[in-house]
Amino acid sequence: MPIIILLVLFIHFSCNAYLVMINPAGDAKNPGRIIDDAFERGITFQCAQQIKKIGELNNPEITIILSRTPGQHLEPFQAAQFANRLSVDLYISLHFFHANIENKTITIYHYMQQSTDYWLRPSSEPTFVPYDYAHVPFLSTTNKIAQKMKQLCELEFSNKGYYVNGPFATRLKPLAGIIEPALLIEFGLEKKDDWQQLVSPLVTIIQKMAHCSYE
Amino acid sequence: MNKNLFLIGLSLASFFLGLLYFAYSNHYIIINIHRNTGPQKIVPEIKKKIITCWLWQQKQWTTETTEILWSEADKSETLNHIITNWLTILTEEGVYTKKLSIQAISLLPNNCDALISFDRNPFSKESSIFEKFMWTEGLLKTIRENNIGIQSLFFLVNHQPLYDAHLDFSSPWPISGFIETDLKK
Numbered sequence: 001m002p003i004i005i006l007l008v009l010f011i012h013f014s015c016n017a018y019l020v021m022i023n024p025a026g027d028a029k030n031p032g033r034i035i036d037d038a039f040e041r042g043i044t045f046q047c048a049q050q051i052k053k054i055g056e057l058n059n060p061e062i063t064i065i066l067s068r069t070p071g072q073h074l075e076p077f078q079a080a081q082f083a084n085r086l087s088v089d090l091y092i093s094l095h096f097f098h099a100n101i102e103n104k105t106i107t108i109y110h111y112m113q114q115s116t117d118y119w120l121r122p123s124s125e126p127t128f129v130p131y132d133y134a135h136v137p138f139l140s141t142t143n144k145i146a147q148k149m150k151q152l153c154e155l156e157f158s159n160k161g162y163y164v165n166g167p168f169a170t171r172l173k174p175l176a177g178i179i180e181p182a183l184l185i186e187f188g189l190e191k192k193d194d195w196q197q198l199v200s201p202l203v204t205i206i207q208k209m210a211h212c213s214y215e
Numbered sequence: 216m217n218k219n220l221f222l223i224g225l226s227l228a229s230f231f232l233g234l235l236y237f238a239y240s241n242h243y244i245i246i247n248i249h250r251n252t253g254p255q256k257i258v259p260e261i262k263k264k265i266i267t268c269w270l271w272q273q274k275q276w277t278t279e280t281t282e283i284l285w286s287e288a289d290k291s292e293t294l295n296h297i298i299t300n301w302l303t304i305l306t307e308e309g310v311y312t313k314k315l316s317i318q319a320i321s322l323l324p325n326n327c328d329a330l331i332s333f334d335r336n337p338f339s340k341e342s343s344i345f346e347k348f349m350w351t352e353g354l355l356k357t358i359r360e361n362n363i364g365i366q367s368l369f370f371l372v373n374h375q376p377l378y379d380a381h382l383d384f385s386s387p388w389p390i391s392g393f394i395e396t397d398l399k400k
Binding site: 030032033034097098099105107112114115132163165168169170171172173174176184186188 | 274340341342343344345348379380381382383386388389391392393394
């Protein structure tokens, strides 16, 4: 009997969990950019792992999944397929680059194929949709989430010397083919260990995003 | 008497007319009569024109003006001059330090879509997505604001589609860009 209750509770919370997928930049074949003497793929993975660990510990209603494991090579659109199958609530592609102290920026992006994408109406019938128009059903919601993300980033990161840019909508490969709301966030790091300062604010941001409604 | 004089005058006139006709028919004399041969052939007009180049610098758009040779008939040549001058200004302002040149520019048959082939990848591997995005937007904005009549651009490197790890150049980019057009419902 207790096992059944636990199982029901587990299913209940799983169904109501805010599901976030984090895609750390790079993979086994693509090391990414160099920050100090480290590769982007290693730093983004460490950061994503820490966000997952702290985020899930403090917020049981949030489930964070990483799109890859260390040493794994992702095929094109593999992460997108993964996110679409799981119907994630939010997809974040995490990217770092080396920046000078005056160039420490955070830039937020979401996917758009053409500036007229907002005029498109998804078909109600089963239809084959090109990968570069997969984002259309949730485009308005994604835009609202991106605006909210910018506000929260300005709140959390301005005291750390970061300037927040965006959100911009353009043709980004890491976000192509994802149906659910997907953002790409790029951080400028002065040193390779600066990612540790980002974990706590990002967990706070994800927590706040989970409690927002975008309808 | 009068009759004789008349006859002599007539004979002399006939003789000289016949001589003139003989000389004209044997091309000893050439008579050139100016004729109107139809509509004049239009020579493409090339003129000097001042253009505005847009570049993202110090967190804002800045402009620089320069003079180019503008050809109304040959859009690809005009586009070549615009982009070459834009790249020169970027280098002079220190915004862009890579040595980049245009390999070829051509227009599709619709005369609205252009293919630009550079001699190397315009982006460095360590550049941020923002730098690459604003470089592209600056180029699109410069072409758009100078009203050359191009609707989209294919970006190529050595005649192959430009490859970048973050931005997708596999299809043509609209000349309207992605920043200033706000077509939300």
